[in-house]
Amino acid sequence: MKDFKIIELKRSVFENNDKEAARIREYLKKDKTFLLNLMSSPGSGKTTTLLRTLEELKDKYKIAVMEADVDSDVDAHTISKAGVKAIQLHTGGMCHLDAGMTEQGLKEISYSDYDLVILENVGNLICTAGFDTGASKNVMILSVPEGGDKPLKYPLMFSISDVLIINKMDVIEHFDFDLEKVKEFALERNPNIKIFPISAKTGEGVAAWCEWLSNETDKWIE
Amino acid sequence: MKDFKIIELKRSVFENNDKEAARIREYLKKDKTFLLNLMSSPGSGKTTTLLRTLEELKDKYKIAVMEADVDSDVDAHTISKAGVKAIQLHTGGMCHLDAGMTEQGLKEISYSDYDLVILENVGNLICTAGFDTGASKNVMILSVPEGGDKPLKYPLMFSISDVLIINKMDVIEHFDFDLEKVKEFALERNPNIKIFPISAKTGEGVAAWCEWLSNETDKWIE
Numbered sequence: 001m002k003d004f005k006i007i008e009l010k011r012s013v014f015e016n017n018d019k020e021a022a023r024i025r026e027y028l029k030k031d032k033t034f035l036l037n038l039m040s041s042p043g044s045g046k047t048t049t050l051l052r053t054l055e056e057l058k059d060k061y062k063i064a065v066m067e068a069d070v071d072s073d074v075d076a077h078t079i080s081k082a083g084v085k086a087i088q089l090h091t092g093g094m095c096h097l098d099a100g101m102t103e104q105g106l107k108e109i110s111y112s113d114y115d116l117v118i119l120e121n122v123g124n125l126i127c128t129a130g131f132d133t134g135a136s137k138n139v140m141i142l143s144v145p146e147g148g149d150k151p152l153k154y155p156l157m158f159s160i161s162d163v164l165i166i167n168k169m170d171v172i173e174h175f176d177f178d179l180e181k182v183k184e185f186a187l188e189r190n191p192n193i194k195i196f197p198i199s200a201k202t203g204e205g206v207a208a209w210c211e212w213l214s215n216e217t218d219k220w221i222e
Numbered sequence: 223m224k225d226f227k228i229i230e231l232k233r234s235v236f237e238n239n240d241k242e243a244a245r246i247r248e249y250l251k252k253d254k255t256f257l258l259n260l261m262s263s264p265g266s267g268k269t270t271t272l273l274r275t276l277e278e279l280k281d282k283y284k285i286a287v288m289e290a291d292v293d294s295d296v297d298a299h300t301i302s303k304a305g306v307k308a309i310q311l312h313t314g315g316m317c318h319l320d321a322g323m324t325e326q327g328l329k330e331i332s333y334s335d336y337d338l339v340i341l342e343n344v345g346n347l348i349c350t351a352g353f354d355t356g357a358s359k360n361v362m363i364l365s366v367p368e369g370g371d372k373p374l375k376y377p378l379m380f381s382i383s384d385v386l387i388i389n390k391m392d393v394i395e396h397f398d399f400d401l402e403k404v405k406e407f408a409l410e411r412n413p414n415i416k417i418f419p420i421s422a423k424t425g426e427g428v429a430a431w432c433e434w435l436s437n438e439t440d441k442w443i444e
Contacts, residue, residue: 041263041264041265041345041368042263042347042368042372042375042376043263043365043367043368043369043372044368069375070348070375070376070377070378071377072371072374072375072377074371074374074375093348093352093378095317095346095348095349122348123263123347123348123375123376124317124346124347124348124349125264125345125346126292126315126317126344126345126346126349127317127346127348127349130315143265143367145265145365145367145368145390145393146263146264146265146266146367147265149294149296150264150265152294152296153264153291153292153294153296153345154264154292154345155292155293155294156292156315168367171367171393171396171397174393174396175393
């Protein structure tokens with residue numbers, strides 16, 4: 001018996017995604033729910049980073065997680081075992097969530113019961129960047145093995161993200177990854193981006209990232 | 223001065239992508255040009271794998287490379303420095319190539335001058351899988367750091383690929399990656415998929431993969 005629901009998302013009917021996203025953000029602010037949109041390539045460690053984040057913050061905030069995937073439910077299993085409310089959103093082949101699809105998830109979990117809702121978006125550096133979900137903040141993860149040229153190749157993702165988490169720092173010595181150069185490339189794309197190098201595996205750097213998230217959540221729900 | 227052209231692709235006007243892809247495949251066969259469609263997540267090592275493949279095969283075949291990217295030209299630079307004809311295709315934000323866009327590239331490089339044309343598709347495990355490019359064969363790369371659950375999460379990519387290259391085998395001891403389990407998952411999705419574990423960095427396993435590609439090219443152009 002699964003202890004999470006699977007929601008088959010419907011295609012959105014809204015013509016203007018930005019307008020819908022702004023509407024969602026407005027009611028989330030009013031109802032004191034911070035929505036974090038977490039994006040990355042497949043395999044950069046979104047779910048492991050999320051588990052570490054939940055460990056740090058689950059006693060401080062009421063948290064729910066919406067796992068978006070094309071059609072599996074691997075991640076919702078993992079998160080619900082960590083003792084946090086989770087639902088799995090199936091995009092039916094779609095490579096991203098838009099505002100309307102995000103809203104279907106928010107309604108399904110009764111978002112206003114939570115201080116912090118985390119959306120783990122579909123693993124994709126291109127399509128997810130093109131659609132505002134209504135999130136309070138956008139966070140992207142780049143992992144060390146993916147290489148340091150990604151800000152050059154996926155500029156939009158770096159431009160629209162408030163935070164860049166650089167994950168898998170524990171293996172940096174085995175890869176040709178110049179941390180300072182990557183920071184420089186990312187800041188060229190987006191001078192306001194906050195950068196947190198972490199290892200979700202060892203826990204290194206996670207506290208600083210969680211402090212940022214906690215501060216932002218406090219500001220949003222105060 | 224750049225020694226490769228950059229092509230800004232136009233959106234395709236064709237309504238039936240599969241029909242266009244079949245038409246492309248037919249003239250490629252007639253004109254004796256094998257088209258390989260190489261797909262993966264961002265950062266799995268497509269370009270490095272390609273460099274190794276070119277090293278092995280460039281004296282045997284006339285080879286050209288089409289690099290597709292949202293808007294950078296990092297990869298075409300790298301490939302053209304290896305002494306192989308390269309062009310950079312810009313998708314203008316699109317997350318994949320379809321048959322019509324591939325055809326724009328094929329015409330631009332005068333495909334019939336080559337035995338083997340390799341398309342390095344956009345870094346994306348979802349959208350690229352949904353569009354037949356007209357390629358003779360589809361090959362995907364999964365790299366060890368991405369993790370072994372990918373066949374569960376991106377089923378379509380594994381279903382439509384003729385070959386799965388498992389890259390970055392040189393770092394497997396630093397990651398929780400069960401090679402046998404991944405092979406099993408991949409074969410569940412696609413019992414006909416050929417699997418080649420390699421390290422594009424060290425060259426391990428590259429010969430076996432190139433032998434497959436060489437055999438398939440010979441069969442196509444004979």
